[in-house]
Amino acid sequence: MMLPGGAMLILLPMLCLLWGASWAATLGGLGDTILGPKEFRDVANFSTFLLDQSSGMLYLGAKDAILAVDTNKPNQPPQMIVWDVPVDRRKSCVAKGKTEADCNNYIRLLEFLGDGRIYACGTYAFDPQCAFLERSSFTLEKSEDGGVKMETGKGKCPFEPSQHYTAVMAGGTLYTAATSNFLGTLFDISRATGPEQERIRTERSINWLSDPEFVSSAFIEQSADSNPTGDDDKIYFFFTEVAKEYDLYTKVKVPRVARVCKSDVGGMKTLQRRWTTFLKAELVCEDKPSGQRYNILTDVFTTQHIPGDPSSTHFYGLFTSQWQREEVSAVCVFSLSDISKVMDGPFKELKKTCENWINPEPVPTPRPGQCLNSALKAEGFESSLKLPDKVLTFVRDHPLMENSVTAAPLLVRKGITxxxxxxxxxxTEERPRGAVLHLGTDRGELHRVAVVGQNATLLQEIPLFSSQEPVNNILLHQGRALVGSPLSLARIQAEGCALYPSCEVCARARGLGCVWTTEGACRPTTEEPGPGDMIDDALRKCDIQEGRCTPSIREMRVSKGLRLLLPCTQLSPRPCSWEHPPHRHTRQHHSDLEVTVTEDSLGVYICTCQEAGPGIREPTPCRRAAYQLTLEDPTSGGAVATAGGRHVLAIYILFFCGGLAFGVFLICFVNRRHSIARQGHHLPDNSLSSEKGRDLLGSSATPQSPSSASLLSEGFRLTEKRNGTATTTTSTTLLSNQGNGGHSYSGTLIHNNPSNGHGNSLYANCNTSSSELKFTEILAADMLDGRTGEREKGNLNGVEREGDDVDEGLGDGVEQGMKGLEDELASFPMFKSPAPLAKCEESSI
Incomplete structure (x- = not known):
């Protein structure tokens, strides 16, 4: 009995070391680092990032705390300031109907001030407050009574932790877009700091803001060299709101960009303490050939294509669709010049009349909504206070522009958020090559996509956090990406050809100036690619001998009755189609294809996607994946489904280590009781093998048949993962394969949980297809019978039925041995109370 236990004690640390080495190899190749709850001392709900570009110090706003992490030395413990809410304020917040979790201080604003301090604002139990943080000492300023020196944060910070919000600092003055009341029904875009008489906001009118969801903001400062007209600096706000110009039966959401001017101080009589330069326009991210429009804006990244030139500013928008039920994400890019042209164009007439035709009001002079410049100042309009009332009345009634800022999507991904x-x-500035999109998912992953011309190529999909941790922040600093979730922070390499470790991935980055060398490494090159498809030529130099649009046919050996999912990566907004045998049972999931294997469905399956070719706008077909389905040899061992990602393997090993640790503990405990009461209870020599102690509280899932030589010959549930959860649809198996374009699919086997009818990936990772588990699950069923009530007994009915067959083969001696072990375990205090649920069962509830 002790030899197996000793072997387990030796095997356990070895497996854990292998798991740690695998994880380190995945994320530590280029000095990447991940900080989790352990390093952050269980501080959670990180929502705000502020980076000092000169020193590399990253400030994190969290729940009841502000942290500082030196990104150059991420292994050092972070500094932390606790800024929580007094108990009486929390009780008052709960008494007003808010949840106890929301009645804390969630830091939503961190901005640098010019005097070496940081302006910090938090929700403070639905009573927003702001404080000043001394960067040198990393402490909050104190008041005379010794407490934190605070000022009201209303209009500067949202009341609720989950409310949409954005803010930007422009010349030491804070501009915000947030809710301005406790109920969250009033919305303002305002100048929140500065002299009291210059603190202005939007008009309380649905024509100005209609139930907006604020996303991002940007300050565009005009440079003296490129501003001959003396135009004013501008602040841009991006949000999604309910459109009032569409009179439909349902609320139509539209993405907007709004602009205000820095020197605006409101009107003298009309629009007092209100913006006189507030204009907004619709953003249209639409694929015209298919007519698909993406109308909900979720994030905006601002960048200058020519560093130091504000006129080269581009806004990359991340969109989704209100009208599609499935997950979909699209990326469109808008230039500052296009936005300026729309803002200088005609105004939309929003007035309602009984006539079908209305005459728009004539546009007065000077032009409403324009920023002050040298020409206006020469005419005597040195301030917005001197603008005529007819100009202010017009801009008050016409905040929306007639034209829209339109763009075609660079990237469309279905099935991913x-x-x-x-x-x-x-x-370089003289010879730009393209762009790399760093995209965070709602499942804790980071995707990299190369955009060269009109073509997008998926390069990498990197799992960083657990599937329950969505990426909520991405900052770029000195060639690295700082990626954050509500619980963790990752620092990974973001630039350079060294990111791409294989010839295939390096070939797909050929348009970015990368080439695979004879030394077996991806290096930058200044050589221009030859004529034709540069990625296709680069791929042919790799061992796979296939091009980007000419993938090799992958043979998949399957069995009849099997249901599998053939992956095909779609990046273009154009649809993907499949060529397949005429007699088939298929169903398309986004760009992937579900196939039920029959005699007639065997053959070649080819996925072709439409995408834009180099220098042309007409879509061209590109073959993305090809498969050959053939029946497996009955005499062979069959195909083996392997996990496609290291994170899946790591989870398997983690649960296996936990099961081994529990087995070692139980075996040692039983042996000790045997040595104390050797004459009281004896188990027959043939009662249990050395495997009997493993996972005594086994899962309630039906184990695999020991006679099955192939994992693919079994029927499992086809599970579609959405937002970190698994939803069972129908009994099937997922086959994994490496899709063309660098997209990796995991072939995790999903087992059904009979207790609730829903499959769960964490639950599945606890199951093992070995025949020994049947024996231990019978033991678990016998032990739990009569102790946990009808619910547990019902959950184990399937296991008990299989147990009857095994008991008949083991004989009476084994039955007596199990009876003895049951009596032995029944005397333990831990089994006198209702039996605890195993990890598998906990994760499936």
Whole structure:
């Protein structure tokens, strides 16, 4: 009995070391680092990032705390300031109907001030407050009574932790877009700091803001060299609101960009303490050939294509669709010049009349909504206070522009929800090559996509956090990406050809100036690619001998009755189609294809996607994946489904280590009781093998048949993962394969949980297809019978039925041995109370 236990004690640390080495290899190749709850001392709900570009110090706003992390030395413990809410304020917040979790201080604003301090604002139990943080000592300023020196944060910070909000600092003055009341029904875009008489906001009118969801903001400062007209600096706000110009039966959401001018101080009589330069326009991200429009804006990244030139500013927008039920994400880019042209164009007439035709009001002079410049000042309009009332009345009634800012999507992904976006430009100012999109998902992953011309190529999909941690922040600093979730922070390499470790991935980055060398490494090159498809030529130099649009056919050996999912990566907004045998049972999931294997469905399956070719706008077909389905040899061992990602393997090993640790503990405990009461209870020699102690509280899932030589010959549930959860649809198996374009699919086997009818990926990772588990699950069923009530007994009915067959083969001696062990375990205090649920059962509830 002790030999197996000793072997387990030796095997356990070895497996854990292998798991740690695998994880380190995945994320530590280029000095990447991940900080989790352990390093942050269980501080959570990180929502705000502020980076000092000169020193590399990153400030994090969290729940009841502000932290500082030196990104150059991420292994050092972070500094922390606790800024919580007194108990009486929390009780008052709960008494007003708010939840106890929301009645804390969630830091939503961190901005640098010019005097070496940081302006910090938090929700403070639905009573927003702001404080000043001394960067040198990393402490909050104190008041005379010794407490934190605070000032009201209303209009500067949202009341609720989950409310949409954005803010930007422009010349030491704070501009915000947030809710301005406790109920969250009033919305303002305002100048929140500065002299009291210059603190202005939007008009309380649905024509100005209609139930907006604020997303991002940007300050565009005009440079003296490129501003001959003396135009004013501008602040841009991006949000999604309910459109009032569309009179439909349902609320139509539209993405907007709004602009205000820095020197605006409101009107003298009309629009007092209100913006006189507030104009807004619709953003249209639409694929015209298919007519698909993406109308909900989720994130915006601002960058200058030519560093130091504000006129080269581009806004990369991340969109989703209100009209599609499935997950979909799209990326469109808008230039500052296009936005300026729309803001200088005609105004939309929003007035309602009984006539079908109305005459728009004539536009007065000077033009309403324009920023002050040298020409206006020469005419005597040195301030917005001197503007005529007819100009202010017109801009009050016409905040919306007639034309829209339109763009075609650079990237469309179905079945994936992107949450954050960052962009790095490649090449030089004289010879730009393209851009790399760093996209965070709602499942804790970071995707990299190369955009060269009109073509997008998926390069990498990197799992960073657990599937329950969405990416909510991405900052770029000195060639690295700082990626955050509500619980963790990752620092990973973001630039350079060294990111791409294989010839295939390096070939797909050929348009970015990368080439695979004879030394077996991806290096930058200044050589221009030859004529034709540059990625296709680069791929042919790799061992796979296939091009980007000419993938090799992958043979998949399957069995009849099997249901599988053939992956095909779609990046273009154009649809993907499949060529397949005429007699088939298929169903398309986004760009992937579900196939039920029959005699007639065997053959070649080819996925072709439409995308834009180099220098042309007409879509061209590109073959993305090809498969050959053939029946497996009955005499062979069959195909083996392997997990497509290291994170899946790591989870398997983690649960296996936990099961081994529990087994070692139980075996040692039983042996000790045996040595104390050797004459009281004896188990027969043939009662249990050395495997009997493993996972005594086994899962309630039906184990696999021991006679099955192939994992693919079994029927499992086809599970579609949405937002970190698994939803069972129908009994099937997922096959994994490496899709063309660098997209990796995991072939995790999903087992059904009979207790609730829903499959769960964490639950599945606890199951093992070995025949020994049947024996231990019978033991678990016998032990739990009569102790946990009808619910547990019902959950184990399937296991008990299989147990009857095994008991008949083991004989009476084994039955007596199990009876003895049951009596032995029944005497333990831990089994006198209702039996605890195993990890598998806990994760499936």
């Amino acid at each position: 992107y949450t954050k976006l960052a962009v790095t430009q490649t090449g």
